[in-house]
Amino acid sequence: TKEHPSSFCGKRALCRHFVFWKSSVKVFQNSVSESGSLVGNLAEDAGLTPAQLSARRARLVSEDGRQHFRLERGSGRLVVAGRLDREELCGQSATCMLPFELLLANPLQFFRVEVDLEDINDHSPFFQEKRVSFKIPETSDPGSRFPLESAEDLDTGSNSIQAYSISPENEYFSVSYGSSIMALDREEQSEIGFDVIAIDGGSPPRTGTTQVKIIILDANDNAPIFTQEGYVGKVLETWLMETFPINSARQWDRVNQWWGLSAICKVLVEVVDVNDNAPELVVSSFSSPLPENTVPGTVVALFSVRDRDSGANGKISCALEDQLFFSLRPAYKNYYELVTVSALDREETAQYMLTVTAADAGSPPLTSTHTFTVDISDVNDNAPVFNQTSYTMYVRENNVPAVLVGAVSAADADVGLNAKVTYSLAPVQPAEQRSCSCISVNSENGHVFVLRPLDYEQLRQTEVTVSASDAGSPPLRANVTVRLVVLDENDNAPLVLYPAQDSSPPSTELVPVSAEAGYLITKVVAVDADSGQNSWLSYHLLRATEPGLFTVAVQSGEVRLRRPVTERDTVKQKLVVLVRDNGKPALSATAALSALLLKDLSDVRLPHSSPATEDEGGSLTTYLIISLVFVSLLFLISTAVFVARKVCKRKELKAGPVLYGADNLQSSLADAAAAGTLPRAYCYEISLTTGSGNSEFKFLKPIVPSLPPQHCATGQGPEIDFGLLIVIPEFSDFLLGVESCPSLYDILHLS
Incomplete structure (x- = not known):
């Protein structure tokens, strides 16, 4: 029968992979004796077009491997x-x-x-022996039979031997069923010759x-008789037939002789x-390599088995060694399919x-193996995997352009193009914070570069996302975060x-001559925009009018008396304090200040290096009168405020009129203190009295320098250690830069 594939599968999603079609085509040998003779139109009989045969790579496969026919794909x-x-x-x-099979891929x-x-009559009958002689007694009865080896014909059916005849015909003998026409008489004719024709x-x-x-022999009137009309014997096919004994046949020979x-x-x-x-295994089709995404049930190989023996000796069974991914299933007659199962x-x-x-x-069974x-071919089913979940890389500020800071690395479990990894910076999503554009990654090896010099004071760290993508189709990718940390340079x-x-x-500090050793004169306050040990500051006395009179605390910058003041000490002292960081090499700055050694704070007088002119004296007197009035007013206000706060915060104040800096500074000041520039808070006692007209009084100046606006508005930049701040409440606006820097103004308050 012949069936078209559509009749088996219809519109079902899954369909058996084989359609069996049997065509009986009778071929007469005399019509196809030459190579290239037409047998039939195989494409038409299979319900296919020649174009389909070519597109599906049709070919002929036979069990014994011999190709008796050829398929013309074009026709x-x-x-x-x-x-x-x-x-x-x-x-x-x-x-x-x-x-044979017509196999389509x-x-x-x-x-x-x-x-x-079908057979044609292309072979003539033939006898094994061209001449045969018999010796027959003359007394043989008519109808006696004498065995003659039959002729053979390689053809079959009606083309095989159908009859025998004798030529020339004679009156004594006939073939098979013939009877003698008359009795033999050796004396009349001792020999008779003729041909037997098949x-x-x-x-x-x-x-x-x-x-x-x-040859007519002398009379013998007793012929041998077999005990049965026929004999049946069994021999194994492995015996040599020429040595097979038949006793009765030997008896024939003796009788005849x-x-x-x-x-x-x-x-x-x-x-x-x-x-x-x-058993023999003949492979008709085999698919290798096999893609790893092959669905279960896919046919990998089609093969047939055969055995030349018969009966149980020719009955074959096939088995596949233990396998979890493949199995065997019968296909058609002696055909088997090797299919995937997972x-x-x-x-x-x-x-x-x-x-x-x-x-x-x-018994015993014979086996053969194949x-x-x-081979399993790769499919791009694995994305690249980075060897770290995240990367942290470091670069020193002021780096050279295009400096290498590290590398990312990803591996892909696939092979070939599916495993070729390239690197790139992942695009920044609109909702994400814009990252620094100073980072680049090499697409081939994952090396990460910083393209331009960086400033630690402007950018301390940044993050980018690096993407690793393979060359598969479609490509698969993975992302990783790279954190770039900028290291500070001094x-x-x-x-x-x-x-x-x-x-x-320079600023002038008032020091009573009665002060003992350790008396706090002032405190030098400094900051460093660097970080770490580059911002650790130390203070040193660089120069002084009386070097042995003063000492500077290395860590806090406090200027104190090393010894008590004597009459020999100059009233006006000038000092230069060196502020140095801990970087390598270290950077430094200097702070110039002056101090007046006075018997008491009411005696505000400065040493005169030369007599003042009358104009200068009059001007100074006017200035001092205004200043004293103003200071007196300030004193009265300060006293009133002090009494009010004394009642409210009795536990927080010491005896006497004291103005002291806040001990609850904001975090920026706390950080500065932790860095060593302000280890603890101090209280400063100030006496404001009027003095003589020849005394010079210097009004309390603001202690906060005018800072650039960006240090106030942005909150970025160096953290400022203000040390101890003393503020007159009603006149706090005299602090320069406070109104332009609200964040600083907020931390200045009266305790």
């Missing part, structure tokens, strides 16, 4: 590949069927084709001839099959060695906040 015709000889192909078999499909080769049924008929010579009379008996020899042929993963197993064992049912080597010198260095003349 779909089936033609003879070489001369066909039925007797050679099928021997004396009643039928001669030449089976993409998708895998095959059709079973059988060509029935005639087949072909058209035209063919004949074969053997010569028979009859010595007495001349004979008897005829049919002897049937049945050859018993021996399991002497192992998902494949090349990264786990890249190659499978599948051994199929075919065994017959003989190994299918199935590129900022200390900045002196107090005393202010932009005023002239």
